[in-house]
Amino acid sequence: MGFLEDAVGKTKEVFDIACKKTDEILTLEKQKFTLASLKSKREKDFAALGRIYFELVKDDEDADEDVLNLVDEICDKSQEIELLEAEIRYAKYQRACHECGSSVDANSAFCNKCGAKLD
Numbered sequence: 001m002g003f004l005e006d007a008v009g010k011t012k013e014v015f016d017i018a019c020k021k022t023d024e025i026l027t028l029e030k031q032k033f034t035l036a037s038l039k040s041k042r043e044k045d046f047a048a049l050g051r052i053y054f055e056l057v058k059d060d061e062d063a064d065e066d067v068l069n070l071v072d073e074i075c076d077k078s079q080e081i082e083l084l085e086a087e088i089r090y091a092k093y094q095r096a097c098h099e100c101g102s103s104v105d106a107n108s109a110f111c112n113k114c115g116a117k118l119d
């Protein structure tokens, strides 16, 4: 085999190895992506199952104590969420008085606290 053929052969060999490595890396990355995607979908399924179970046991006083504790936790958080949502909704219709800084209705003509005329 001549020098040129030899060099071409070696180059092709190196190229093939590099391609194989690239394919392996791509396959691994695809597997990692599929794994993360499956885990995320499984978490959503667990959450969906949890919601169904929550509705089934929330009024069942004979349910397992750990389950009832979780039901209480969920109910407490739901109340907090409702309160915060209401506060945020309310805050959208409030503004600060330019004189005293207190919170006033967005459509009030005067400040409730200091009486300043609002524009």
Ligand SMILES: [Zn+2]
Pocket: 097, 098, 099, 100, 101, 102, 111, 112, 113, 114, 115, 116
């Ligand atoms: Zn004021």
